[in-house]
Amino acid sequence: MGLASATTISSSSSSLLSASLCPARRGFLPPCHHQFFFLSTFSKCNLNWKRSSRKNRGERVRCSAVGVGLGVGVGDEACELVNGVELSIGEGDDNIQAYLFKAVKNNNGAGVLLLSDIFGFQDSATRDFAYQVACHGYNVLVPDLFRGDPWEKGRPKPMFEQWLASQDPQRVANDIATSTKWMVDEFRAAGISKKLGIIGFCFGGGRVIDVLAADQGACFSTAVSFYGTGMDPAAASKIKVPVLFISGDGDLLCPIGVLSKFEKIIGNGSRVVIFKGRGHAFAHRPGSTEEDADAEQAFTLMRNWLHDGLLVNS
Numbered sequence: 001m002g003l004a005s006a007t008t009i010s011s012s013s014s015s016l017l018s019a020s021l022c023p024a025r026r027g028f029l030p031p032c033h034h035q036f037f038f039l040s041t042f043s044k045c046n047l048n049w050k051r052s053s054r055k056n057r058g059e060r061v062r063c064s065a066v067g068v069g070l071g072v073g074v075g076d077e078a079c080e081l082v083n084g085v086e087l088s089i090g091e092g093d094d095n096i097q098a099y100l101f102k103a104v105k106n107n108n109g110a111g112v113l114l115l116s117d118i119f120g121f122q123d124s125a126t127r128d129f130a131y132q133v134a135c136h137g138y139n140v141l142v143p144d145l146f147r148g149d150p151w152e153k154g155r156p157k158p159m160f161e162q163w164l165a166s167q168d169p170q171r172v173a174n175d176i177a178t179s180t181k182w183m184v185d186e187f188r189a190a191g192i193s194k195k196l197g198i199i200g201f202c203f204g205g206g207r208v209i210d211v212l213a214a215d216q217g218a219c220f221s222t223a224v225s226f227y228g229t230g231m232d233p234a235a236a237s238k239i240k241v242p243v244l245f246i247s248g249d250g251d252l253l254c255p256i257g258v259l260s261k262f263e264k265i266i267g268n269g270s271r272v273v274i275f276k277g278r279g280h281a282f283a284h285r286p287g288s289t290e291e292d293a294d295a296e297q298a299f300t301l302m303r304n305w306l307h308d309g310l311l312v313n314s
Helices: 011-017 124-135 157-165 169-189 203-215 233-238 256-266 289-312
Strands: 006-009 057-059 082-089 096-103 111-115 139-143 196-201 220-226 243-248 271-275
Touching (some): 082 124, 082 169, 096 169, 111 124, 111 203, 124 196, 124 289, 139 169, 196 203, 196 289, 220 289, 233 256, 243 256
Parallel strands (some): 006 271, 111 139, 196 220, 220 243, 243 271
Antiparallel strands (some): 096 139
C-alpha cells in the first residue's frame, strides 16, 4: 500500500477483475452487465429536443456479460441497445450543446452527468466511455463544457494557458448547472425521483468537486473523479456525498497526497484508488495493452460504485 488511506493497485493485479474485451475496437471496452432493474425509462418522457444536423444514432456492441461483485446472475448476451442523440439544452445565453446516451433495453432509470477532459464532449474517447456507461443501463449526458472551443491536439502547447484562461470558471459552472437542471426536469417528467451520479475526467474531474460543493447533496448522490485537475481544497468540506477518486501514481497533474486529503475531508465513505505505474488519462485513453487492463479495472470500480450509490442506496 502506497497510502494508508488509499487502495494501491499494481498492473499485475488487474487480472483479478479482467474480462473479455469487446471486439468493436482495439483497447479497453468494459464488460456489459445486464442488471435486470425494470424501472421507469426515458421512453415515458415527453422530450422536446432540438436536434443538431448530426444524425441521431442507435448503436449496439457485443460484450461478454460478467457480473463483478453485484450479486446478480448474468449470462453471455448482447449489450442493451443504446441510443445517442445530440441535444441543444437551455435557453438564451444558457443554451449549450450536449450528447445524451440513453439505455433503451434494461434501462435502470438512473442518470449520470459526465464531464469531459479538455478535448471536449465530441472527443471519441469520451463518447466511447459514455456509451459504455450507458450500456450498463444508465442515461448519460455529456455537455459541451467549452462552447465549441475545446483544446485541440494540433495547437501549439504554449497557447494552452491562454486557452485555459479563456474558459471562464463561472460560465463553465453555469453550463454544468444548466445540464443538471435539464436532467432533473426530464427525470421528474418521467416520474423518476432518483438522484444523479456525476463522473469527470481531468478538467472535468476537477469540476466534479466544484459541482458537489455547490450542490450540497441536492441533486447528486455519488461521484467518481478520474485524475481531477485544479481541484479546490476549500470545496472538500462542503461535499455531502461519497466520492471515488481514481488516479495513477505517476500522474503529476493529480498528486496522490492531494487525493488523500480530499478523501479524509469529504469522508462519507469516500475512497482513493491509485494504479501503480500509470500516468494521466490512462482510464479513458489507454495507450497500451497493459493500460487497457488497468482501464478495464478502473471502469469496473466505477461501475460498482455507481451501482451502489444510485441503485442500491438510492
